[in-house]
Amino acid sequence: MPHTPRNTQPFAGTRDRFGPELRQRDYAQSVLAHYAHTRGYDRLEVPALERKSSFSRQIVGASPWPEWNPKGVFELDVPDYGPGHTRTYENTPAVLIPEGTVSVARWLASVMPAQTLPLKVFYDLPCWRNEAVDTLSPGKAREFRQFGVEILGVASPAADAEIITFIDGALRALGVPEHSVRVRISDVALFRTLAEQSGFEEQTTVAVKECLDALAECRAGKDPDRARELTTRLNTLLAGRPAETVRRWQAMAHHDSGDIDPDLLATLGEVAPGHLEQLASTTQALRQAGLNTVIDLGVVRSHEYYTGLAFEVDVVLEDTSFVEIAGGGRYDHLIGHFASHGPGTVPASGFAFGMERLLAVMDACGAFTGAPTHQRSHHFGPSTADRLLVPTSTGDPVRDYLRAYTATRGRTDGQRVDLWVGEAADTNSLHRYAQARHIPETTSC
Structure with missing residues (x-):
């Protein structure tokens, strides 16, 4: 076959990388790994191939990540050959992993009950999503990397606070100014309960969730021109519902005060008693600890496996902003879907950085100006702290x-x-x- 220029190019949405760009990523990864080790976390590595069944509706729900489409994963069959590749013992549908959390949950289910809980793990993984080629951009590619942290096996809200302080501390270790980090938090349990009380079918629940999450992004500064269209879409989804139901959803969708005020509590307090009060208490405690934290009830995370506290993290600089460079929350049921002989519910909380977004933030903060010369210690024994x-x-x-x-x-x-x-x-x-x-x-x- 004659050689053509097309054969020298990678697939759209993937890139060849060389030189300074990789040195920057190597540096960021080393800082993050070192910081994780100083906080008592151990590294976990999972394969790039995951069984397709791990992303089935029974395990991850109807929307494993934002803008979910079943065609959005790279599917392939993995044949188990016999000697000489002349016989196939089994042919298993698989995917290239589109994110890290599901594989982490699957791994924990595979090693229970041998592991002592809680477990604190971090990972740095290549991920793949088959995005529509006409939507690709520098911030939205088919191949990307995630750095994530998970605390597995503890239900205390202290674990949620630990995850949020980890993000703040990691960003400062990477050279991001302390007061530029903004954490937007909510409680997915409030959304889930209101959707159930409203009698939403699954398709409507997912559509409303994606509207709310996108409106929250608009408030944070990401493509705010979408707000009118999103509001129209939400109003269409709520058309014909009882007035009280519509009023509650509008309060969720357009919450912009950053706090739980008396009017909001009067409107939504009875939906999930105690949740708004706990959210307000957590926010106040985080603020007192020096973290710039705001409440936005639209932050519901399109991932269906989230069950409680949810958050998104932005970096707001003097001349530019980076919205949602990290996101995460509590997911107390995902691991239990994998564990055939373990407990039905294994509480967990975690987050992930998009590395490409993180590198752009570091560049804007001047983190790569000059040559970083940080001395880092390494520990090879069994102790994690x-x-x-x-x-x-x-x-x-x-x-x-x-x-x-x-x-x-x-x-x-x-x-x-x-x-x-x-x-x-x-x-x-x-x-x-x-x-x-x-x-x-x-x-x-």
Whole structure:
């Protein structure tokens, strides 16, 4: 076959990379990995191939990620050949992984109950989504990388606070100015309950969720011109519903105060009693710990597997903004769908950076000006941390965790410090955790 220029080019939405760009990515990945190790996290690597059944409706729901379309994954069959490739024992439908969380959940189900929970893991993975070629852009490609962190096996809201402080600390380690990070949080349980009370069928639930999440992006500054069209679409979806139902959904969709005010509480407080109050308390505690946190009830994350606290993270600089460079939340049912002999529900919380977006942020912040010369230590033994710090319990796990976090932030003298996010009173679990991770010292704070 004659050689043509087309044969020298990669597929649309993928890129050859060489030189300075890769050196920048290598640096960012090394900083993130080092930071994760200093917080007591261990690295997990999963294969690029995942069974197609892992992304079935029974496991991830109707919308595993924003703008989900079943054609949006790269599918292939994986044949198990016999000797000489003359016989096929099995032919399994598979996909190139489109994101990391599902594979992490599948992995944990495969190793339970051998692992001592909670587990703190991080990963750095190539991902693939078969995006429509006419929608491709520098920020939306078919091949991209994710750096993610998951806390597996703990239901305490302190784990959610830990994930958010991890993002803030990691961004500062990468050179992002401290006060430029904005965290927008919500509670998916409120959305789920209201959708059920409204009698929405699955298709309507997914469509309303995507409208709300897109409107939240508009408020954050991403393509705000879409807001009118999205509002019209939402109104069409709500047409014919009872007035009280419409009023509640409009309050969710257009919430822009950043707080839980009395009118909002009067409108939505009865939908999921206690959730708005807990969201307000968590936000106040995060603010007191120095994190720029706002409440936006439209942040419902299109991923169907989220069950509780959800958040998106932006970087707002003087001359530009980067919306949703990270997103995540709590997903308490996903792992249980994989575990045939484990518990039906394994609580978990996590997030992921889009590495390409993160590199653009670092470049705008001047992180690559000059040659970074950070000295980094490496640890090859079984210990995941030098010290396990246990917050003193006052009955409010989020505030207890954040008090301990702020007391140690930047004052660890190079030690790897793992902050306990389980119940402080559960000393048996605490000791099992420290023993399983070979952490030599446990102290209270």
